[in-house]
Amino acid sequence: MTTFDINQYRITEEPFYQAQVNEVALYEAAYAARLPVMLKGPTGCGKSRFVEHMAWKLGKPLITVACNEDMTASDLVGRYLLDANGTRWIDGPLTLAARYGAICYLDEVVEARQDTTVVIHPLTDHRRNLPLDKKGELVTAHPDFQLVISYNPGYQSLMKDLKQSTKQRFAAMEFDYASADVEAGIVEKETGVDAGLAAQLVRIAVTARNLKGHGLDEGISTRLLVYAATLIKQGIPAADACRMALVRPITDDADIRDTLDHAIDAIFG
Ligand SMILES: Nc1ncnc2c1ncn2[C@@H]1O[C@H](COP(=O)(O)OP(=O)(O)OP(=O)(O)O)[C@@H](O)[C@H]1O
Ligand SMILES: [Mg+2]
Numbered sequence: 361m362t363t364f365d366i367n368q369y370r371i372t373e374e375p376f377y378q379a380q381v382n383e384v385a386l387y388e389a390a391y392a393a394r395l396p397v398m399l400k401g402p403t404g405c406g407k408s409r410f411v412e413h414m415a416w417k418l419g420k421p422l423i424t425v426a427c428n429e430d431m432t433a434s435d436l437v438g439r440y441l442l443d444a445n446g447t448r449w450i451d452g453p454l455t456l457a458a459r460y461g462a463i464c465y466l467d468e469v470v471e472a473r474q475d476t477t478v479v480i481h482p483l484t485d486h487r488r489n490l491p492l493d494k495k496g497e498l499v500t501a502h503p504d505f506q507l508v509i510s511y512n513p514g515y516q517s518l519m520k521d522l523k524q525s526t527k528q529r530f531a532a533m534e535f536d537y538a539s540a541d542v543e544a545g546i547v548e549k550e551t552g553v554d555a556g557l558a559a560q561l562v563r564i565a566v567t568a569r570n571l572k573g574h575g576l577d578e579g580i581s582t583r584l585l586v587y588a589a590t591l592i593k594q595g596i597p598a599a600d601a602c603r604m605a606l607v608r609p610i611t612d613d614a615d616i617r618d619t620l621d622h623a624i625d626a627i628f629g
Contacts, residue, residue: 364451364456364460366421366456366460366461366462367421369421369422369423369462370419370420370421370422371412371415371416371421371422372416373416374413374416374417375409375412375413375416376409376413376549376550377406377409377410377412377413378406378538378542378545378546378549380535380538380539380542383410383533383535384414384417386533387410387414387533388414388417388418390506390531391414391418391463391506394488394503394505394506395506395530395531396483396484396506396507396508396509396529396530396531397506397507397508397509397530397531397532397533398508398509398510398511398527398530398531398532398533399411399508399509399510399511399532399533399535400510400511400512400513400532400533400534400535401510401512401513401534401535401536402512402535402536402537402578402579402581403512403578403581403583404581404582404583404584405535405536405537405538405581405582406535406538406546406582407510407535408424408465408467408510410535411424411463411465411508411510414463415463418463420461420462420463420504420506421457421460421461421462421463422462422463422465423453423456423457423462423463423464423465424465424467425453425454425464425465425466425467426467426468427466427467427468427469427470427471427472427476428468428471428472429471429472429473431471431472431473431476432473432476433475433476433479434452434494435452435476436452436453436454436455436476436479436480437451437452437454437455437479437490437492438450438451438452438455438492438495439452439494440494440495449492449495454466454479454480454483454490455490455492455499457505457507458483458489458490458499458501458502458505459499459502460502461502461503461504461505462504462505463505463506463507463508464505464506464507464508465508465509465510466480466507466508466509466510467509467510468510468511468512469509469510469511469522470511470512470520470521470522471520474522474523474526477522477523477526478523478526480507480509480526480529481525481526481529483501483505483507484507484529484530485529488500488501488505489501509530537565537569537579537581537582538582540559540562540563540566541559543562543565543582543585544558544559544561544562545558546582546586547561547562547582547585547586547589550586550589551586551589551590551593552593553589553592553593557589557592557598558585558589560598560627560628561585561588561589561602561606562585563627564580564602564606564620564623564624564627565579565580565581565582565584565585565606567620567623568580568606568607568610568620568623571616571619571620575611575613575615575616576610576611576616578610579610580606580610584605584606584609584610585605585606587605587606588601588602588604588605588606589601590605591604591605597628598628599624599625599628599629602624602628603621603624606620606624607620607621607624
């Protein structure tokens with residue numbers, strides 16, 4: 361029988377995270393009280409990086425689960441598997457985190473069906489336990505266990521939202537793209553491009569973010585700025601890198617594409 365090693369989920373090197381306001385202190389206080397935390401904000405603004413940084417800083421293992429609409433409660437808590445010796449129970453990621461004292465990060469939790477999401481409820485209130493109904497076991501959460509969920513407000517339809525009874529089990533922190541100079545610093549640090557180039561890339565993102573709601577669902581994320589800078593580091597001319605990394609991923613609309621391409625030419629042409 362293989363034994364489970366929680367240490368594989370430990371983060372040994374500091375993940376770079378540029379704080380924007382007081383989010384590190386807020387999270388530390390929430391963790392100290394083991395309050396469940398919800399991170400809200402647009403794609404690619406640093407939510408996952410923040411959790412990785414905090415898990416490292418607190419010295420706790422981090423188990424991340426990417427949620428999707430096909431996910432069942434068993435995918436989170438575990439199931440019996442058939443093997444040569446008969447049936448064997450396999451803990452799911454949520455159960456592992458609760459048993460061994462990890463931070464469990466449920467990414468894009470709103471994608472999961474509501475009947476899946478409710479399995480987290482007993483872990484997020486005074487009970488701090490997880491019933492494994494099929495196995496007939498009640499797992500009491502390890503003292504270090506904490507639950508973190510992320511959520512992109514605005515993308516989901518009305519049909520896809522968290523129940524109030526789920527939302528109101530979490531303290532929430534709002535994230536957004538950093539201010540221009542801070543974001544340029546992130547791009548610089550992540551990729552090694554110089555400050556001038558990083559600032560030019562951020563200017564393109566600012567232009568695109570102003571088109572949000574006017575033909576764009578979402579602006580250019582910090583993640584895509586890092587991609588553009590990475591391509592430039594690979595030797596691709598800046599304007600080509602920006603078209604590939606900043607514009608083509610976010611729109612299929614010819615007018616918006618041309619507007620953004622012109623902004624790129626104005627900056628790099
Ligand atoms: N504050 C920050 N400090 C350091 N890097 C950052 C920061 N914000 C964004 N980044 C960069 O942007 C990339 C994307 O960030 P991250 O993966 O955390 O986004 P996210 O908010 O989790 O997005 P999604 O909702 O799509 O999962 C990171 O890999 C990192 O390069
Ligand atoms: Mg993420």
